[in-house]
Amino acid sequence: MEELTGTILTGESFEPVQGRLVVDDGRIEAVEETAAASSDIILPAFVNAHTHVGDSVAKEAAVGLSLDEAVAPPESVKHRRLAAADRADLVAAIRRTLRLMRRTGTITCLDFRENGTFGATALREAAEPLEFDPFIFGSDDESVLDVADGYGASGANDDEFAAERAACERRGVPFAIHAGEPDATDIHPAIDLDPDLLVHMVHAEQEHLDRVAERSIPIAVCPRANTTLGVGDAPIADLLDHTTVALGTDNVMLNGPSMFREMAYTATRFDVTAREVLRMATTAGADIAGLNCGVIEPGRRAALVVLDGDSDNLADSADPVESVVRRASALDVERVVV
Incomplete structure (x- = not known):
């Protein structure tokens, strides 16, 4: 006791x-x-509701680049760096990021892990010696669900994800997807997949918000990363009026995974209260991940x-x-x- x-x-x-x-x-x-x-x-x-910790091998590599140049699959700086990374170096870089998060009050992150089974197992290996249990949204095909906690799709305009969504349904694990980051064109197709989590929703409009509220789909927002990439500001106050909203720090190569910085930035840039922001950084992410x-x-x-x-x-x-x-x-x- x-x-x-x-x-x-x-x-x-x-x-x-x-x-x-x-x-x-x-x-x-x-x-x-x-x-x-x-x-x-x-x-x-804290529960960091959206990360890409694999990007720990490419810190600051995307400074000054557009969204597509920085992170779009398969030819962006991010994906070239990931493809070239030695596994041992990747695991070591991810472990540093997880250790930093743990030391600064974050006990888990909801991570979109690229590179399929290889990527998911690398993240598990990185977390093993730490008191940190990441929630992994895997990628590529259904086989990643043997080692991941759910599936994380890049975006409805990038590929067809109906098979992966169905696989998550069969296995009883969550399906998450990026939506509304560069523009609004992928939001309705993303919602059509009936996801368990939407990420970004920068360009969400009322028709999207109504569908989100009807289906009670939670949203993870990443304000600092959106600013860094110049894609705009999510309508956080409106999102909060319609559903659960959690806070994430997104790509490690763009921003350090500090929930303190993310909270301060959100509180000063958006029409939200301190309590709403603290709830986004703690309660909301925990609820999405099913943590008590x-x-x-x-x-x-x-x-x-x-x-x-x-x-x-x-x-x-x-x-x-x-x-x-x-x-x-x-x-x-x-x-x-x-």
Whole structure:
């Protein structure tokens, strides 16, 4: 049994409570309001809802390039670098990225892993020595589902994915797909596949939002990557009005996988509240992946980030939720509890 004390961001509203949090056998046993001398801030651990960690072998290789030049299959910089990568070098680069995420409060990522079974097993190998369990959306043909947790499609304009969608249905695993990143032309075809997750939706219009709401399809948004590639800004406030929205950092070659940076950027660029952003970075991703964490309440898995509320950065804050979203950084992380 372990006790944590300080300001605890409790429940789905992240209500700040001064008190004590009791962890027993990996679960939150109790959250008690009581006087606490500690200045720590305790929040749910992050779930990065969209990554491409294979791109760890190509950091900054796409600076200044268009979307197609940077990431479009099969001839982009990304795919040429992946094809040329030695397996040992690929695994080592991915492991560095996973270790960084774990140290900075992210306990899992929903990763679109290229290169089929080879890519998925490389990611498993990279994660094995770490306390990090990635949720892998595999690629190529149905056989990848023997080693992946689901299937991740590049986009409905790139290929036909009906067979892969049907395979996911037979196996009872999720099917995810990019949609609405360069333009809106692939959104309706993506929704027609009845996906379990849509990624980006930068160019979503009302007709798309209505279909998403009708089918309760969650969406992962990646604001910094969209800006880096110059494809526009997702209508995040409108998306939140229609469905579950989670936050991801996207390609490692474009941005570091920092949920702190992603939250701060989202809070300052979009018409959303700090609580909405924190929910996108924690609860929403956990729900999409079927994890019993993302909310601090009894019975949940104890996946927590402890920040030093008395750091030079966070001391004297008037609102801990706003500080976590807009101001906190990796330097403020005291520990990650899993």
